[in-house]
Amino acid sequence: MLSPGFKISIMNKVIVLNSRPVGKPTLKDFKFIEEDNPTLKDGEVLLKTLYVSVDPYLRGRMSEAKSYVAPFELNKPIQSAIVAEVTDSKNGDFKIGDFITGGLDWKQFQTSSGKGLTKVDANAADLSAYLGILGMTGLTAYSGLINIANPQKGETLVVSGAAGAVGSVVGQIGKILGCKVIGIAGSDEKVEMLKSKFGFDEGINYKTTTDMKKAIKDAAPNGVDIYFDNVGGEISDAVLANINKFGRVPVCGAIATYNDTEIPMGPRVQSTLVKNSVLMQGFIVSNYADKFPEAIKKLSGWLKEGQLTYSETIVNGFENIPQAFMDLFEGKNEGKMVVKV
Amino acid sequence: MLSPGFKISIMNKVIVLNSRPVGKPTLKDFKFIEEDNPTLKDGEVLLKTLYVSVDPYLRGRMSEAKSYVAPFELNKPIQSAIVAEVTDSKNGDFKIGDFITGGLDWKQFQTSSGKGLTKVDANAADLSAYLGILGMTGLTAYSGLINIANPQKGETLVVSGAAGAVGSVVGQIGKILGCKVIGIAGSDEKVEMLKSKFGFDEGINYKTTTDMKKAIKDAAPNGVDIYFDNVGGEISDAVLANINKFGRVPVCGAIATYNDTEIPMGPRVQSTLVKNSVLMQGFIVSNYADKFPEAIKKLSGWLKEGQLTYSETIVNGFENIPQAFMDLFEGKNEGKMVVKV
Numbered sequence: 001m002l003s004p005g006f007k008i009s010i011m012n013k014v015i016v017l018n019s020r021p022v023g024k025p026t027l028k029d030f031k032f033i034e035e036d037n038p039t040l041k042d043g044e045v046l047l048k049t050l051y052v053s054v055d056p057y058l059r060g061r062m063s064e065a066k067s068y069v070a071p072f073e074l075n076k077p078i079q080s081a082i083v084a085e086v087t088d089s090k091n092g093d094f095k096i097g098d099f100i101t102g103g104l105d106w107k108q109f110q111t112s113s114g115k116g117l118t119k120v121d122a123n124a125a126d127l128s129a130y131l132g133i134l135g136m137t138g139l140t141a142y143s144g145l146i147n148i149a150n151p152q153k154g155e156t157l158v159v160s161g162a163a164g165a166v167g168s169v170v171g172q173i174g175k176i177l178g179c180k181v182i183g184i185a186g187s188d189e190k191v192e193m194l195k196s197k198f199g200f201d202e203g204i205n206y207k208t209t210t211d212m213k214k215a216i217k218d219a220a221p222n223g224v225d226i227y228f229d230n231v232g233g234e235i236s237d238a239v240l241a242n243i244n245k246f247g248r249v250p251v252c253g254a255i256a257t258y259n260d261t262e263i264p265m266g267p268r269v270q271s272t273l274v275k276n277s278v279l280m281q282g283f284i285v286s287n288y289a290d291k292f293p294e295a296i297k298k299l300s301g302w303l304k305e306g307q308l309t310y311s312e313t314i315v316n317g318f319e320n321i322p323q324a325f326m327d328l329f330e331g332k333n334e335g336k337m338v339v340k341v
Numbered sequence: 342m343l344s345p346g347f348k349i350s351i352m353n354k355v356i357v358l359n360s361r362p363v364g365k366p367t368l369k370d371f372k373f374i375e376e377d378n379p380t381l382k383d384g385e386v387l388l389k390t391l392y393v394s395v396d397p398y399l400r401g402r403m404s405e406a407k408s409y410v411a412p413f414e415l416n417k418p419i420q421s422a423i424v425a426e427v428t429d430s431k432n433g434d435f436k437i438g439d440f441i442t443g444g445l446d447w448k449q450f451q452t453s454s455g456k457g458l459t460k461v462d463a464n465a466a467d468l469s470a471y472l473g474i475l476g477m478t479g480l481t482a483y484s485g486l487i488n489i490a491n492p493q494k495g496e497t498l499v500v501s502g503a504a505g506a507v508g509s510v511v512g513q514i515g516k517i518l519g520c521k522v523i524g525i526a527g528s529d530e531k532v533e534m535l536k537s538k539f540g541f542d543e544g545i546n547y548k549t550t551t552d553m554k555k556a557i558k559d560a561a562p563n564g565v566d567i568y569f570d571n572v573g574g575e576i577s578d579a580v581l582a583n584i585n586k587f588g589r590v591p592v593c594g595a596i597a598t599y600n601d602t603e604i605p606m607g608p609r610v611q612s613t614l615v616k617n618s619v620l621m622q623g624f625i626v627s628n629y630a631d632k633f634p635e636a637i638k639k640l641s642g643w644l645k646e647g648q649l650t651y652s653e654t655i656v657n658g659f660e661n662i663p664q665a666f667m668d669l670f671e672g673k674n675e676g677k678m679v680v681k682v
Contacts, residue, residue, distance in 0.1 A: 060616070232611035254611040263612065267604040270573035270595040273623025275401070280621040282614025 132336035153178030161230030212238035311335030473677035494519030502571030506677035652676030
């Protein structure tokens with residue numbers, strides 16, 4: 001006989017922020033804890049985590065510094081975009097077996113009021129696609145390129161981080177709109193994939209190229225009209241040195257500098273901006289939330305027509321989420337990095 | 342008796358580019374030459390130079406490097422905005438005694454087909470104003486601030502080079518539109534003038550301030566919504582460190598770096614742009630030429646109502662044009678720098 005108060009249970013695994021990373025994140029910055037499985041209250045749904053998105057921007061939330069979203073709290077669960085299955089429901093809007101996506105905790109199971117959750121169709125696309133091409137990364141690519149750069153047929157578009165989840169979509173949309181598209185990536189395999197899989201016109205491996213400024217000039221003899229900047233750092237210096245009059249630069253990320261503990265130095269941009277009347281616009285995808293329905297319509301349309309393809313790196317196992325996140329900064333992913341739980 | 346072929350004439354003085362400046366321009370980069378006085382052909386007007394505008398952007402045209410306007414040619418006259426009087430005319434559109442403004446050669450007298458000349462009204466404003474508040478500098482201030490930054494009531498606007506011809510107008514327009522306006526300038530006298538003459542809320546003397554970042558934070562406790570950047574360099578670093586979400590940065594000039602022979606280094610801006618969804622837009626005034634009539638209407642209206650005032654530094658003598666130009670880079674001007682011939 002079990003003594004009173006003793007429960008047999010499989011505990012729920014949770015990943016919390018153990019310490020704020022200094023420079024590159026390490027495994028010690030994460031802690032696995034266990035908690036009782038959640039119990040459902042009226043109005044709530046019980047969610048089983050299926051796919052977890054790991055993204056460079058999470059690095060920013062791990063710092064204490066004020067940014068566009070609040071920092072994660074120490075010893076509290078880390079959050080990111082997740083696809084989950086509804087395994088129990090006391091909420092009329094959701095039934096068992098529904099699939100949803102939303103910004104959720106890094107937990108195996110969790111409850112939710114349903115607020116902020118979006119149902120997704122498992123038959124229309126692979127579930128992981130809702131974390132990528134039809135989720136935040138696809139919307140980021142579309143929103144930044146269309147709303148900021150407004151690409152015109154015949155223009156030259158350069159994309160850094162081109163083999164990544166955002167970059168590969170940016171380049172493909174550029175091609176659909178009639179641009180010449182040049183991608184910058186970090187291996188010969190990725191550069192090959194840009195051309196063979198994603199239809200880029202040219203690719204540059206920045207790791208084996210000694211003179212990036214010249215390489216971009218060779219690939220873009222008419223200059224660069226649009227530079228979709230995913231990386232910052234010296235790659236961006238080289239592209240900006242080739243920017244045309246009235247050039248547009250959506251600044252989407254600066255992964256090259258996210259792990260720096262001080263603001264890194266580089267050539268000042270002001271003279272270039274004035275000389276060529278260049279626009280640089282930093283953005284996050286949520287700035288364009290009012291245009292998401294239009295964007296999703298376009299993206300799904302192109303996907304169905306086969307004009308758009310995507311790649312993803314799927315890592316297996318809840319326990320591998322921290323390592324998958326860290327691998328982003330080593331460029332180990334090809335396309336969207338997702339953890340299958 | 343004079344021998345045949347001997348002419349008595351006062352020769353026409355001309356200033357040509359003698360050498361391309363390396364770093365700061367020196368007197369040796371300019372050469373005074375004399376040529377025969379021009380003779381008038383059919384369809385032409387003869388112009389007597391009255392006021393010559395000297396402007397930082399001319400430094401760019403003295404370099405060989407491609408910029409937004411073609412470089413000046415060696416041993417050819419330098420050009421800038423000039424107010425001149427029509428002293429003879431074989432062109433039906435202009436009569437003797439008309440005053441005009443246009444981009445003209447640094448010559449005491451010159452002929453013109455009339456193309457690109459605009460008649461100005463000597464009774465409506467001082468003639469020199471057509472090189473400043475009602476000319477390129479006023480239009481630059483208006484165009485960049487209104488079209489790029491679209492200031493809203495209650496926002497905080499920071500202006501660098503605030504005591505200059507563009508900056509002082511930017512700040513006044515900001516006040517007219519209901520912004521809190523902070524100006525950065527290079528002497529206590531200029532800072533005092535920003536407040537007493539131009540109605541700025543706060544002024545910062547960057548030459549005597551050791552921690553500019555903190556000084557801006559103190560002056561703008563709610564952060565900076567708009568930064569009208571006339572200078573680039575470390576002043577801009579300090580302002581950008583205080584920029585708010587959705588901040589706008591019209592980049593008008595980078596006088597701090599114009600004389601540098603290599604692109605100077607500074608903190609990379611990309612992370613700041615992404616974190617706060619900041620816009621930086623380099624521009625030159627001619628990008629907004631289609632909106633000049635509206636701008637001039639607004640500016641003259643405010644001028645008449647006494648809502649707008651301006652200051653200018655008038656240097657006397659054609660022979661002092663090169664020195665007046667060089668003095669711009671020492672901050673010796675207060676407001677628009679003009680040479681009265």
